[in-house]
Amino acid sequence: MSSDVRTVALLGSTGSIGTQAVDVISRHRDRYRVTALTAGGGQPELLAQQALDLGVEVVAVSDEGAVPALREHLDRLSAGRPGGASQVEILSGPDAASTVAGSGADVVLNGITGSVGLGPTLAALSSGSTLALANKESLVVGGPLVRAARVRPDQIVPVDSEHSAMAQSLRSGSHHEVRRLILTASGGPFRGWHRDDVKAVSVDQALAHPTWSMGPVVTINSATLMNKGLELIEAHLLFDVAVEDITVVVHPQSVVHSMVEFRDGSTIAQASPPDMRLPIALGLSWPERLDDVATPCDWSSPVAWTFEPLDETLFGAVRLARQVAAAGATHPAVFNAANEECVAAFLGGRIGFLEIVETVERVVGEHQADGGELSLDDVLSAEAWARGRAREVLAER
Incomplete structure (x- = not known):
């Protein structure tokens, strides 16, 4: 293995970005050594297989309840392999991904979906790692915090x-x-559709993206152009x-x-x-x-x-995003959090397609941001308010 091998911590390894990253790394093993993987915990067998195939030292899941299944799959899949699964450390809980992100890998690829990726983004930057950023939400909701956490100007490499x-x-x-x-x-x-045409579109229609194969949240965001x-x-x-x-x-x-x-x-x-x-x-x-x-x-x-x-x-x-960006402060966090709630409601069949952006716009319009320098607590509080208010508005519908 050459001296210029980069160590990599891969966050969200079982998602769309993560699985494709594993494919890239697997075909260039002379360039990378994966030290840690993180995932939500919903696919413990895939996560265990990735961990053993890549020879990682640490695996982290945000769902603590997924640990027994993950350990079982690690033990089963490692049977007959030198060292077995005993050398794989398992971390769990809501802060596990941030712990991995801050471990000092040369590159941290943040492929987590949603604003939950903000903590790991800040941890990776503070540790000095290069951040390969696929988690756009963390930059959107915590822009000033993310920019302030950089220890060098070229530290963030976009993956979108x-x-x-x-x-x-x-x-x-x-x-x-x-x-x-x-x-x-x-x-x-x-x-090319007219507004009246999309009022009654189904979840399956919205998930049928013509070009990209992505996870459900990103695909719905692409259908509404919230992603844009x-x-x-x-x-x-x-x-x-x-x-x-x-x-x-x-x-x-x-x-x-x-x-x-x-x-x-x-x-x-x-x-x-x-x-x-x-x-x-x-x-x-x-x-x-x-x-x-x-x-x-x-x-x-x-x-x-x-x-x-x-x-x-x-x-x-897109028009609403321009207004949110101009308003700054905690408005982007409200914009994103309200959208995540609305997308979940649409995927669950509780609201119509057009109600996603309509509800987000209403919640953003009601938000009153505090003045002063933005803090992580401000972002988290704004997100909590936005999620609660979005649920109230959706319940009214």
Whole structure:
């Protein structure tokens, strides 16, 4: 094993990002050594298999009740292996992922879904690790806290395909040369529909994303374009570009993952067939590139890429995100937390599709942020209020 092997702590290893990260790492074992995995605990057999295949030292689950099943699967799957599962330490509880994130790995890949990823993000940054960030919510809800926790300016490497594309494109010029960022969106399954058409869409219809295979929360966020609203705020915070200088355009083919327009009129784009392994690999290896991570574009056949403006009458989440970003303070935390509650209600069949963004907008509109410097307690309190208020509004419906 070469001296430039990077140690990796992989958070959310059994999710969509995590499983693809395991695939990337497994094909480049000469470059990485995974020291720890974390997961919620809902798939203990998969987590145990990952831990043994990667030879990790620590496994953490947020659900303490998942520990017996995890230990059972570790013991069963390790039968006949040298050392067995006895060398795998198991951590559990709500702070377990933060403990792993702060353990000092060279790279911490945060693939956790939701604002619960904020604690691990802060822990990774404070420990000096490079943070490969797929958990956009932690930056959205705790932007000032995340930025303040950095111990070096290049410590956060974005893993979202759009922000990875921007980071790659931004290497073509200096910050003062940037005119605007262009954030691309597939448009989701309801692109081109009228507002009346989507009132009665089913959960299955909303989960049928035309391009990407993702977890249910991210897929619903992509259907409402709430995901694009969160990504707009994330881009604003990551790259220090004003929200009014970030344009969202619909690109159904999802091949151009985002663009940067420079002051001289040049636009630099990053293009590749939709495959999250590419931005994941870049997050792990930045600023270097690994060999043969994904299949490149095929230039031997005719192809057409199209771009169109976003219909903000149907997809109001992006407009609302601009307002939230401008308001700052705890408004982004309220925006995200209310949305998580509404998505859960939609997936549970308790509300209609359009009620997701409508409810989020109402909760955000009622929020009164305290002045002063933002603290973690402020963020957590705002989230708790937003979740409670969202449940009250949904109950009224």
